[in-house]
Amino acid sequence: MAAQAIPELSTAASEPPVDWDAVAARARGVRRAKAVVLYAFLIAVSLPIILPYFWLVTIAFSARTGVAETAVLWRSMAVVVPAVVAFWLTAALAQSRRQLWIGLTAVAAIAIFAFAVLVGPDLHLGNFIFLWEPDFASVVRSRIGEVKGAVQFPNVWHAFGNSILIAGTQTAIVVTVASLAAYYLSRFQFPGRSSMLRSLLVLHAFPVLTLIVPMFLMLYWIGLLDTLSGVILVLVAFELPFAIFIMKGFFDAVPWDIEMSALTDGASRRQAFVSVVLPQVRNGILAIAVFTFIRGWEEYIFVFTFLIRNSNWTMSLYMYWVRDDVMGVDYGVVSAVGVFYLVPSLILYMAAQRYLMQMSIGGVKG
Amino acid sequence: MAKIEFRNVVKRFGAVEVIPDMNLVIEDGEFVALLGPSGCGKSTSLFMLAGIYLPSGGELLFDGHIVNEVEARDRNVGIVFQSYALYPHMSVRDNILFPLRFKKTPRDEALAKVKTAADLVRVAELLDRRPSELSGGQQQRVALARALVKEPQLLLLDEPLSNLDASLRLSMRTEIKSLHAQLGVTTVLVTHDQIEATTMADRIICMRAGRIEQVGTPDDLYLKPSSLFVAGFIGSPPINLIAGEAEAGTITVNGARFPVEGASGALTVGLRAEHLRIGDTGFAGRIVQIEPMGREILYVVETGMGAVRVLEQGSSAVHSTGEQVKIGFLPENSLVFETARQKLIGGAHVRAPA
Ligand SMILES: Nc1ncnc2c1ncn2[C@@H]1O[C@H](COP(=O)(O)OP(=O)(O)O)[C@@H](O)[C@H]1O
Ligand SMILES: [Mg+2]
Numbered sequence: 001m002a003a004q005a006i007p008e009l010s011t012a013a014s015e016p017p018v019d020w021d022a023v024a025a026r027a028r029g030v031r032r033a034k035a036v037v038l039y040a041f042l043i044a045v046s047l048p049i050i051l052p053y054f055w056l057v058t059i060a061f062s063a064r065t066g067v068a069e070t071a072v073l074w075r076s077m078a079v080v081v082p083a084v085v086a087f088w089l090t091a092a093l094a095q096s097r098r099q100l101w102i103g104l105t106a107v108a109a110i111a112i113f114a115f116a117v118l119v120g121p122d123l124h125l126g127n128f129i130f131l132w133e134p135d136f137a138s139v140v141r142s143r144i145g146e147v148k149g150a151v152q153f154p155n156v157w158h159a160f161g162n163s164i165l166i167a168g169t170q171t172a173i174v175v176t177v178a179s180l181a182a183y184y185l186s187r188f189q190f191p192g193r194s195s196m197l198r199s200l201l202v203l204h205a206f207p208v209l210t211l212i213v214p215m216f217l218m219l220y221w222i223g224l225l226d227t228l229s230g231v232i233l234v235l236v237a238f239e240l241p242f243a244i245f246i247m248k249g250f251f252d253a254v255p256w257d258i259e260m261s262a263l264t265d266g267a268s269r270r271q272a273f274v275s276v277v278l279p280q281v282r283n284g285i286l287a288i289a290v291f292t293f294i295r296g297w298e299e300y301i302f303v304f305t306f307l308i309r310n311s312n313w314t315m316s317l318y319m320y321w322v323r324d325d326v327m328g329v330d331y332g333v334v335s336a337v338g339v340f341y342l343v344p345s346l347i348l349y350m351a352a353q354r355y356l357m358q359m360s361i362g363g364v365k366g
Numbered sequence: 367m368a369k370i371e372f373r374n375v376v377k378r379f380g381a382v383e384v385i386p387d388m389n390l391v392i393e394d395g396e397f398v399a400l401l402g403p404s405g406c407g408k409s410t411s412l413f414m415l416a417g418i419y420l421p422s423g424g425e426l427l428f429d430g431h432i433v434n435e436v437e438a439r440d441r442n443v444g445i446v447f448q449s450y451a452l453y454p455h456m457s458v459r460d461n462i463l464f465p466l467r468f469k470k471t472p473r474d475e476a477l478a479k480v481k482t483a484a485d486l487v488r489v490a491e492l493l494d495r496r497p498s499e500l501s502g503g504q505q506q507r508v509a510l511a512r513a514l515v516k517e518p519q520l521l522l523l524d525e526p527l528s529n530l531d532a533s534l535r536l537s538m539r540t541e542i543k544s545l546h547a548q549l550g551v552t553t554v555l556v557t558h559d560q561i562e563a564t565t566m567a568d569r570i571i572c573m574r575a576g577r578i579e580q581v582g583t584p585d586d587l588y589l590k591p592s593s594l595f596v597a598g599f600i601g602s603p604p605i606n607l608i609a610g611e612a613e614a615g616t617i618t619v620n621g622a623r624f625p626v627e628g629a630s631g632a633l634t635v636g637l638r639a640e641h642l643r644i645g646d647t648g649f650a651g652r653i654v655q656i657e658p659m660g661r662e663i664l665y666v667v668e669t670g671m672g673a674v675r676v677l678e679q680g681s682s683a684v685h686s687t688g689e690q691v692k693i694g695f696l697p698e699n700s701l702v703f704e705t706a707r708q709k710l711i712g713g714a715h716v717r718a719p720a
Pocket of ligand 1: 379384404406409410411
């Protein structure tokens with residue numbers, strides 16, 4: 001019945017017949033062109049991000065004489081830039097999953113082969129000398145002659161441990177406090193709740209550098225200057241507001257009736273929180289844990305200002321002093337320290353990627 | 367099992383008084399329905415019974431003991447939430463087991479009880495699944511099993527059928543009713559669907575804006591609604607209401623004259639669709655729409671007092687659209703309300719115009 005009514009309503013019948021194949025071909029062409037433009041854009045944006053990291057790694061594993069050996073870099077780039085372009089193009093043009101995988105595997109195989117031939121012979125581990133030679137500084141210096149104002153380096157593993165300690169403790173405190181505070185903010189009405197939520201965000205808006213001097217004085221007066229706990233306290237204070245805000249978004253997304261259900265099922269408020277609510281925000285906790293840890297791992301300004309003794313150095317300070325000591329003289333060692341410093345963040349990011357993506361899904365609402 | 371009593375119970379959220387003054391007795395083992403439109407305070411009343419909300423005033427009694435300040439977890443109340451509120455990270459088994467964790471039931475005994483409860487609502491084969499892997503109806507059964515496994519003294523159901531499709535709703539209605547017959551637990555059902563209330567409950571508490579409008583059996587509410595609100599809320603198709611002024615024992619509306627007994631002044635006459643008959647006498651109208659409903663046929667008739675619905679027995683229409691008809695009824699089937707106070711005037715009747 002409906003089919004009979006349509007010709008009366010539309011004028012389609014009186015128009016020339018549509019060439020569906022041409023229309024489809026045009027749509028297909030437009031779709032292809034859009035994909036190519038998109039991928040070209042992605043390549044243009046990602047190259048400047050990928051290249052420095054790539055150089056860092058290449059230099060760390062290849063530099064021998066101390067000075068920048070640009071020939072290796074150029075050769076490695078001759079492999080990597082075409083490889084990246086080929087990767088994106090394969091992704092853009094592949095018609096099926098199977099084609100995509102075959103294409104990507106082929107590109108990867110060719111790239112690895114070319115890399116092994118062009119760059120392979122220059123690779124070595126000599127620049128990572130600091131990992132096993134506590135007095136690596138002397139070795140490096142002797143390679144390049146006298147260095148003025150030479151620094152006394154602690155063992156790199158000591159600095160590594162300090163960084164882990166700072167980042168780990170800070171993460172434990174932030175996750176615990178933020179979860180409890182955010183839960184309370186999400187579930188309970190109390191006077192000043194909304195102004196507290198507003199101020200959480202405002203707190204995060206301050207440039208931390210503006211507070212360096214007062215912080216320094218405060219730490220000095222309470223005797224925590226040049227201690228790891230002092231730095232941890234400061235970091236926790238700066239990280240908490242945002243973590244609370246993020247966690248509140250996650251708690252808001254947990255329906256309150258499962259909690260009420262737990263209460264009528266005989267759970268206490270605490271038992272309901274632990275056994276029913278917390279599991280729902282697990283991804284949020286993982287996300288803020290990873291971010292807080294990496295934030296602590298990267299921390300530079302506060303440790304630079306508040307830590308003085310070299311037994312308190314963190315990896316960032318170690319990195320800074322290596323650069324200061326042999327900079328311009330041994331790119332290889334500086335890059336190697338950089339790579340060593342980078343690896344833990346990288347591993348953590350990759351392991352937690354899935355949960356970090358959910359931060360945007362978990363949503364943040366007031 | 368418990369006898370429940372509300373004594374002058376008040377509930378406020380901040381400055382908003384949601385329940386102004388509630389008085390109600392629910393007998394031990396009874397199945398009652400709290401019926402009312404959305405937002406009238408049904409869930410709020412239920413959550414006060416569960417101990418989720420504290421009453422702002424008055425007393426709540428279980429078996430004669432005041433329980434206002436008894437914590438939810440100590441009340442031994444089973445509740446099925448509108449959303450079912452299953453714990454998403456636990457298997458069905460762990461969901462049903464959850465209430466027993468806090469009763470310190472030995473593991474073997476607890477598992478046996480889970481089995482019994484799961485069998486009761488027929489979810490035994492789903493025990494290893496996650497709630498997200500269940501259909502709406504299955505989730506609902508699991509929620510029931512979880513509420514029943516602790517052998518509650520009171521079972522609360524908050525719109526348990528509202529998220530189910532029509533046929534499932536029908537079968538769950540029967541099942542919940544037979545569960546109640548089998549277990550005998552005092553049960554309070556919250557619903558905004560009058561059919562659910564009338565088909566399942568022994569007694570209906572009809573609520574409006576936080577106040578109890580009428581309490582009674584489904585028949586009471588249907589045949590003797592105490593107010594216009596109840597008359598309009600109960601019954602499908604909705605009752606026909608005709609408003610007019612009674613002068614010298616007659617209500618005249620647009621030329622139709624209804625003789626009235628036992629009432630005067632501004633009145634509203636309520637006539638149920640199935641009490642109206644299309645025939646040779648009565649008030650006049652023109653059929654504008656015909657809706658076959660299986661065993662019955664609903665005629666929408668345009669009359670001087672607006673559209674009137676008439677429900678006739680039979681599966682095929684004997685009248686056609688556009689036909690001029692007369693509509694009659696028996697006086698004892700008419701309900702007469704005082705328009706100003708919206709209350710039923712007992713014993714008053716109107717007659718169909720000759
Ligand atoms: N926690 C609360 N805070 C404030 N107002 C509430 C709360 N819970 C319910 N209300 C209000 O109380 C009224 C009754 O709600 P409810 O009992 O949920 O109605 P329903 O009869 O639909 O179940 C509504 O107007 C609702 O907005
Ligand atoms: Mg409700």
